[in-house]
Amino acid sequence: MRGGPVIAVDGPAAAGKGTLARRLAEALGLPYLDTGLLYRAVGRLALDAGQDPAQPAEKFAQALTPADMQRKDLRTPDVALAASKVAAQPAVRAALVDTQRRFAAEQGAVLDGRDIGTAIFPDADVKLFITASPATRALRRFLQNGGDATAADAQTLLRDMEEALSARDRADASRDSAPMCVADDAHVIETDALDAQAVLAEALRFARERLVASRA
């Protein structure tokens, strides 16, 4: 028996899951876990060890500490790619399952990732799948990284960003172990035409409806 609701926020890269999940957690008074940081930290440790992240990396997942997840160098494109490579390994995923489940055990939680509603918490009280077109997601990540959309090379950089995000999405969706996919009972929010406030409003509307229904 969990001490509070579990809210799963899944979706492709740079769709705005983190912003939404953080705000949802604040609005509902729940702890928040960015599960992507687990895989990023494992990918970072593999790179630091001079290892190809596609090689077996479970020893890094098994030894992961909170300090590894708080590092400031986890948001770079090379770490995102390394994360996706270690995340395709069943042994790495298996080593991180308990951490994610334990996080929500006491008070419930909002967790964002790729497989929260399908593999980590198939019985989550609320499942959201947040998405947007590759072009929108590339622009958001570009701006988030401090990019200048009016710069002369902006179009080239945006195209490169879109390609990198799409390649990572393909890898995440096609792996055998807990691939990214929409859970049957997830509410899909397509965010191309919505700002962060509107996404939060729609997510809160759906979450409250589900939480009231589950108490009835």
Ligand code: CDP
């Ligand atoms: O922030 P962004 O959406 O770009 O990525 P992230 O959520 O930090 O995740 C980085 C990578 O970790 C993803 O591309 C996935 O390969 C992996 N990941 C995963 O497999 N399962 C999760 N629950 C979260 C992330």
